[in-house]
Amino acid sequence: MTKENASVLLIYTGGTIGMIENVETGALENFDFEQLQRHIPELQKFSFAIDSYQFNPPIDSSDMEPEAWARLVDIIYEAYDQYDGFVILHGTDTMSYTASALSFMLEGLGKPVILTGSQLPIGVLRTDGKENLLTSIEIAADQYLGRPSVPEVCIFFENHLMRGNRTTKINAENFNAFRSFNYPILAEAGIHIKYERQLIYLPEKNTVLKPHFQLDANVTVLKLFPGIQESVVAATLNIPNLKGVILETYGTGNAPRKPWLIHLLKEAVSRGITIVNVTQCSAGTVEMDRYETGLQLLEAGVICGYDSTTESAITKLMFLQGQGLSTEEIHKAMNYSLAGEISQPKF
Numbered sequence: 024m025t026k027e028n029a030s031v032l033l034i035y036t037g038g039t040i041g042m043i044e045n046v047e048t049g050a051l052e053n054f055d056f057e058q059l060q061r062h063i064p065e066l067q068k069f070s071f072a073i074d075s076y077q078f079n080p081p082i083d084s085s086d087m088e089p090e091a092w093a094r095l096v097d098i099i100y101e102a103y104d105q106y107d108g109f110v111i112l113h114g115t116d117t118m119s120y121t122a123s124a125l126s127f128m129l130e131g132l133g134k135p136v137i138l139t140g141s142q143l144p145i146g147v148l149r150t151d152g153k154e155n156l157l158t159s160i161e162i163a164a165d166q167y168l169g170r171p172s173v174p175e176v177c178i179f180f181e182n183h184l185m186r187g188n189r190t191t192k193i194n195a196e197n198f199n200a201f202r203s204f205n206y207p208i209l210a211e212a213g214i215h216i217k218y219e220r221q222l223i224y225l226p227e228k229n230t231v232l233k234p235h236f237q238l239d240a241n242v243t244v245l246k247l248f249p250g251i252q253e254s255v256v257a258a259t260l261n262i263p264n265l266k267g268v269i270l271e272t273y274g275t276g277n278a279p280r281k282p283w284l285i286h287l288l289k290e291a292v293s294r295g296i297t298i299v300n301v302t303q304c305s306a307g308t309v310e311m312d313r314y315e316t317g318l319q320l321l322e323a324g325v326i327c328g329y330d331s332t333t334e335s336a337i338t339k340l341m342f343l344q345g346q347g348l349s350t351e352e353i354h355k356a357m358n359y360s361l362a363g364e365i366s367q368p369k370f
């Protein structure tokens with residue numbers, strides 16, 4: 024149910040949802056929020072207030088950076104008491120990274136922050152943007168038993184509401200572009216929006232929003248593949264100032280049994296580098312004690328990433344490193360869920 028006198032802040036960062044075709048070149052270019060409103064007159068039909076904030080200039084989400092995430096946190100924090108919910112219009116390419124980062128940076132969140140976008144620009148006849156935007160606004164304003172229905176950072180796309188830090192963009196052209204492989208969807212929009220209330224994280228009463236602005240991006244992703252060379256792994260682990268690595272392994276967290284690999288990993292861990300084991304598979308979890316090929320990583324000091332997406336693991340590492348925590352504290356926090364990103368107990 025929508026609260027009486029509800030209000031939603033729409034934050035427009037850019038992306039396809041707000042793009043229009045340049046008639047001369049055929050390329051997609053950004054257009055501003057007012058134009059967006061003109062293409063969706065339905066926005067006026069909501070019985071509650073919708074204010075907007077626009078990134079100027081809007082950015083393609085390929086240009087998203089930790090600074091822009093901090094800016095989003097700041098906008099939400101400053102406007103937090105004035106609005107019942109927030110909708111962020113964002114390019115789809117890096118939307119899962121932004122949603123993951125925000126879920127950690129907005130500690131104690133008690134209101135909906137719904138990210139959405141589209142595969143086809145709003146001005147185009149068959150656009151998916153209109154539906155995504157209108158339903159996201161409805162979800163952001165929805166209340167249940169006197170409190171927001173979804174006080175989480177989510178992605179709404181093609182009728183599915185998903186916990187943001189569980190999502191991955193899986194398709195470059197279908198409307199159905201996002202998946203949450205390791206956590207069920209939080210709501211489905213059909214004639215009604217059906218919420219799976221038992222799956223939605225509710226903060227404890229009187230929890231206060233604690234914004235975090237600092238991220239440390241001295242991290243990288245190292246994806247294993249058959250034939251990976253010692254020189255490649257050595258060069259990666261010796262990147263100057265590197266503090267964290269997401270190691271994308273096979274299956275349940277397995278790596279080749281090469282003495283040089285284990286030696287390099289052990290040596291990096293001894294230098295204080297955090298190495299997190301995340302599977303290359305789309306679904307399922309890392310279990311490092313299942314096979315010898317995983318156990319050797321555990322023994323080398325590699326941390327289990329459980330059922331984390333790479334997007335979530337990398338942004339969580341940036342977040343934890345940005346808090347100025349010790350290596351031990353970072354390792355501990357990686358083993359717990361901060362915002363429902365892994366199927367582990369809460370921190």
Ligand code: ASP
Pocket residue numbers: 037038039040082083084085113114115116117140141142
């Ligand atoms: N390149 C665009 C972006 O991520 C694609 C999109 O919005 O779907 O900003």
